[in-house]
Amino acid sequence: MKALSLPKEQREQMIAQIQHFFEVERGESIGDLAADSVLDFFLQSAGPLIYNQALADCRTTLNERMAGLEEDIYALEQHPPLRPRR
Numbered sequence: 001m002k003a004l005s006l007p008k009e010q011r012e013q014m015i016a017q018i019q020h021f022f023e024v025e026r027g028e029s030i031g032d033l034a035a036d037s038v039l040d041f042f043l044q045s046a047g048p049l050i051y052n053q054a055l056a057d058c059r060t061t062l063n064e065r066m067a068g069l070e071e072d073i074y075a076l077e078q079h080p081p082l083r084p085r086r
Helices: 008-026 032-045 047-075
Strands: none
Touching: 008 032, 032 047
């Protein structure tokens, strides 16, 4: 799998959020480089897990929709009229 990357604007926003988290939750100030390293760590370690969960969610949704479509197709089936036996 290709390494997860973010557009520049999203990356800058995430770096700012990481810095805010460290300041509020830990009482620590970290610079852009440190926050960027934290972001890279989580993208590399958690990114594939989150990606795989998203794919599993897509599979579930797709299977539910396919089951609904299959029911719709069965509902369209036509059956010949029954004729009494002689």
